[in-house]
Structures are given as C-alpha cells and as structure tokens.
Amino acid sequence: MQESILIEKGKNGDRKALSELVKLHENTVYNFAFKICRDKDKAENTMQETFLSMLKSLHTFDGNSKLSTWLYRIVVNHCLMLARKSGNNEFVEPENEDELYDNKYFSDSRMLPDKIAENNELRVILDKSISKLSPEYRAVFLLRDVEELSTEETAKVTGLSVPAVKSRLHRARAFLRNEISEALKK
C-alpha cells in the first residue's frame, strides 16, 4: 500500500497502517540513530522515542515533506538532547580551516583501503573518528553524505541555513578524512 494512504489511515488510528509505517522506516531510523549516537542501546532508545513521537503527532504531519525527513528531524533532536544531557564538552567543532587543510594532509600519498567489509579495525576507527565530532556536525555529514538528503532537506532537518550546512559539511568531511588517515598510519 502507498505510504500516503498508510499515513491517512494512520491519522484515523488504523493500527495496521501504523504498524506498516513503523516497519517501513524502522531500519532506516535505527541505523541513522546508531550512526549519530554510535551506541546500540542509545540507538534503540532513540528509535522507540522517535516512533512514539510519530504516533503522537502524525495528525500534524502535513505531507509537505517526506515522512522519512520528518523522522530524521525527530532522531536528530533526540540525539542532540542525549548529547547535551551527557555533559560531554570534549566534542570537536572543526572550525579552524588552516588546521583542517594543513599541507601535511596533501603530501600524504597513502591510499585508503577500498572497502570496510569485515574490517573490524576500520570500523573501530570510523566509530572513534565520528564520535569526536560535535553532534551538530555529525548530523550534517550523515544526512547529506550518508543518507543522501539534499542540502535543502538537511537544512530543514537540522534547522540550519543552507550556507551553514555547506560549510559544516565541508569541514566535517575534512575532519573525518584526516582522523581516519592519521589513525591508519599508526
């Protein structure tokens, strides 16, 4: 059944339609929550809260954006709230472009591996690298580059302006690239 029909039925309290909507999006929501939180328990908790929020406020969904975009926004807000609660002030906001684009990174001719398949060492590096990044930067990078939302959609989900999304994306990419490259040298 088409998603728009499921949404309409869901708004009228049709449990089967609501259940279908959850099943359609649970994998995406769980994966995205994990990618931001980098923790399976937090990802599960975020997924539960996201869908609970969807059930409570589906009647306000106007269909002007995709349901998935709407869900991404709930996940981002929940993860940012968890990060603030954690009181971790160690996150990096990569704003120093001289440092980010230091010449040493361009003289490094080492090639990165092609795939991460079955490469646990690389997975650990990916987790560590993105966990250093402030959640606001993480959200922009993941939405735009990994989930492949447009710049405009990413701006809508994060509440940032389009230029702010672009500059954060650029810096987040450089930061992660540098972290991974440096970690692989060790």
Add this chain to the structure above:
Amino acid sequence: MNFAKIDCHSVMKHICESLDEGLNSEKCKEIKKHLDECEGCQNYFDSVEKTIEFYKQYEIKLPEECHKKLMVYLNLED
C-alpha cells in the same frame, strides 16, 4: 561509485557544487587546472570520497528482538 575510475571532473563537480560555483566559473577553472597537475590533491579528494563511502557502507542490522520490543512499546504488536 568506483574509486578506480574517479576522475577530476567528478571531483571538480563535487567541490564546485559545495562552493556554489558553476563548472565554468573562473574559480572552478583555476581549481581544475591545479587538480589536473597535483597528485597530492587528487589523492586527498579520493580519500575524502572514500571516507564518505566507508560511512555509507557501515550499516547495522536491526535485531529481531529490538523490533519486537519496539512494537510492544508502541502497543502495535500483532
């Protein structure tokens, strides 16, 4: 994306899009000229693309148990 086949044009497009510049703007032409000649930049941008690809490939599977708990939590179990 096949990284072995990545070429300067796709890298350029990527950079110039993020700069909000058309491919034929003066700035982009200068960047292209530099990129054509600079191995350091080519490797750098290749590694940025790979970084993005790593995070794309990194998916985890929703455990069946989590799915069941979710449906109970939402009071939507069959």
